[in-house]
Amino acid sequence: MIITLLGVVLFIGLGIVFANGKGSFLIAGYNTLPPEEKEKYDTVALCKFMGKMMFSLSFCMVLWAVSEAYDVNWLFYIGLALFIAIVVFMLIYVNTGNRFRK
Template identity: 80%
Template sequence: MIIMLLGIGLFLGLGIVFMRGKGSFLIAGFNTLPPEEKEKYDTIELCKFMGKMMFALSFSMVFWVLSEAYDMNGLFYFGLVLFLAIIVFMLIYMNTGNRFKK
């Protein structure tokens, strides 16, 4: 349970960093782009979106902690499905529609 709480804390910390528009070097794929490609993206909006997703992922992880505290496997499965749904949404949203291009 302590490991899960540390994971939630890590995700919340990353969410705070991203919501401030910082930490774009932590976004996989974006940090490997050449500088001229990075200029085509609105890094502040990208970071803010990632911050919101970090908060959503940490919220879904709370169900994992609650499932262990109350010994209810259903909460764990609900949190896991929510976690995976957020990741699928994030991948589809970020890779369609050129939403973060300037």
């Protein structure tokens, strides 16, 4: 349970950094783009979206911790299903529709 709570704190910390429009160097794929390609993206909007996703994922991890603390297995499965759904949504949303292009 301590490891899960450390993960929650880490994700909330990252969410705060991203929500402020900072930390784009932590986004995989974006940080490897050449500078001329990075200029084509709205970095602040991308970071804010990633911040929202970090908060959502940390909520799922809180469900895991509560499940472990109170020995309620179905709560873990709900958190896991939400976690997977959020990751799939995030991957599809970011990679389709040129949403974060300038």
